[in-house]
Amino acid sequence: MFLEPSFRNQRSGWIEVVCGSMFSGKTEELIRRIKRAKFANQKIQIFKPEKDIRYHIEKVVSHDENSIESIPIRTSREIYQHISDVNVVGIDEAQFLDNNLPEVCQKLAIRGIRVIVAGLDMDYKGRPFGPMPDLLAVAEYITKVHAICPHCGNLATHSYRLTDEEETVVLGEKDKYEPRCRMCFEMGNILDLKIQT
Ligand code: ZN
Numbered sequence: 001m002f003l004e005p006s007f008r009n010q011r012s013g014w015i016e017v018v019c020g021s022m023f024s025g026k027t028e029e030l031i032r033r034i035k036r037a038k039f040a041n042q043k044i045q046i047f048k049p050e051k052d053i054r055y056h057i058e059k060v061v062s063h064d065e066n067s068i069e070s071i072p073i074r075t076s077r078e079i080y081q082h083i084s085d086v087n088v089v090g091i092d093e094a095q096f097l098d099n100n101l102p103e104v105c106q107k108l109a110i111r112g113i114r115v116i117v118a119g120l121d122m123d124y125k126g127r128p129f130g131p132m133p134d135l136l137a138v139a140e141y142i143t144k145v146h147a148i149c150p151h152c153g154n155l156a157t158h159s160y161r162l163t164d165e166e167e168t169v170v171l172g173e174k175d176k177y178e179p180r181c182r183m184c185f186e187m188g189n190i191l192d193l194k195i196q197t
């Protein structure tokens with residue numbers, strides 16, 4: 001489990017990325033870290049992309065309905081307008097934000113802010129998703145969380161889309177996606193052998 005680094009004489013903040021497939025517990029992990037920062041009396045601000053409005057526009061909500069207040073943003077640079085007097089910034093569903101996000105996170109870190117970013121590392125085709133690969137490259141700490149593949153019980157790394165929609169972004173939950181291990185994902189997508197549940 002990730003434990004907060006504590007540096008004496010730390011001269012800047014840092015970037016943490018929590019990534020993985022759908023249903024892997026990314027948001028739960030983000031919320032866990034934010035709650036611990038609150039216990040440590042840190043001043044916190046959470047952001048999430050405006051397009052992720054599945055549950056509530058001003059809350060970060062995990063699948064188990066844990067929730068924390070957040071500010072919806074359309075572009076990653078909007079974060080700059082809300083960070084005076086903040087020690088910790090949390091960003092959920094970061095894969096939906098634009099490619100300026102890695103630069104924004106680095107500027108926050110230089111200002112002394114601890115930045116915790118959660119997001120899908122891959123889209124439904126197994127491709128690196130949005131700004132996530134660049135964020136992973138510049139982060140100090142990376143935690144990859146895994147779901148369980150319902151077909152074989154192995155660790156699931158991929159988000160398999162159960163519908164025929166072909167846009168990269170199709171919002172949905174268990175009605176549209178399931179976590180799969182690499183092999184069950186390949187069998188579904190590449191060989192077009194739908195696995196029967
Ligand atoms: Zn599997």
